[in-house]
Amino acid sequence: NAGVTQTPKFRVLKTGQSMTLLCAQDMNHEYMYWYRQDPGMGLRLIHYSVGEGTTAKGEVPDGYNVSRLKKQNFLLGLESAAPSQTSVYFCASSYGHNEQFFGPGTRLTVL
Amino acid sequence: GEDVEQSLFLSVREGDSSVINCTYTDSSSTYLYWYKQEPGAGLQLLTYIFSNMDMKQDQRLTVLLNKKDKHLSLRIADTQTGDSAIYFCAAYNAGNNRKLIWGLGTSLAVNP
Numbered sequence: 001n002a003g004v005t006q007t008p009k010f011r012v013l014k015t016g017q018s019m020t021l022l023c024a025q026d027m028n029h030e031y032m033y034w035y036r037q038d039p040g041m042g043l044r045l046i047h048y049s050v051g052e053g054t055t056a057k058g059e060v061p062d063g064y065n066v067s068r069l070k071k072q073n074f075l076l077g078l079e080s081a082a083p084s085q086t087s088v089y090f091c092a093s094s095y096g097h098n099e100q101f102f103g104p105g106t107r108l109t110v111l
Numbered sequence: 112g113e114d115v116e117q118s119l120f121l122s123v124r125e126g127d128s129s130v131i132n133c134t135y136t137d138s139s140s141t142y143l144y145w146y147k148q149e150p151g152a153g154l155q156l157l158t159y160i161f162s163n164m165d166m167k168q169d170q171r172l173t174v175l176l177n178k179k180d181k182h183l184s185l186r187i188a189d190t191q192t193g194d195s196a197i198y199f200c201a202a203y204n205a206g207n208n209r210k211l212i213w214g215l216g217t218s219l220a221v222n223p
Contacts, residue, residue, distance in 0.1 A: 041215070042199070100211065102154040105151075105152070
């Protein structure tokens with residue numbers, strides 16, 4: 001099992017560009033999450049999904065959109081990137097009592 | 112809203128015990144977790160404790176839970192340089208849409 005994988009690992013964008021981050025899990029988990037991690041801010045939940053075809057807003061959803069068309073995939077989109085979105089993005093998935101399994105992260109820099 | 116607080120830094124000498132503390136506000140939390148994040152990596156679950164337990168031991172790790180004070184601690188015995196990482200405390204309440212409430216993380220530095 002690969003667990004949770006994230007693509008890409010690194011990306012540099014210019015302000016205003018768009019991109020999609022892909023998260024995939026092979027554990028048949030119902031729940032999936034997108035977090036961002038910034039120094040001194042800990043982990044902040046952007047969006048999450050409680051099942052295929054469903055999404056919900058977390059703490060910091062502005063500027064991001066998500067889709068969960070297939071159970072195993074959770075996509076995070078930035079329509080018009082801003083420097084404030086420079087961060088490390090983590091995807092996680094869970095089943096049952098919410099032990100979350102994390103991907104390795106995507107380091108995004110917006111210039 | 113619910114909150115989880117941790118001290119930000121801890122420095123210990125190799126071979127000593129480390130104790131990382133966490134307080135939480137939601138008395139309905141049913142599970143409390145400790146995650147470890149090594150530099151440049153994602154988070155890994157270290158251990159967790161059910162709210163009806165006071166203590167859980169797993170090799171070098173001991174988790175203590177004081178429900179009355181809403182205080183959780185993680186003790187690492189015989190701390191090694193490989194234990195240097197950020198340790199996150201998280202609280203789970205099934206009534207909160209299965210979301211975890213995260214602390215900001217404690218950065219543990221182990222000095223030789």
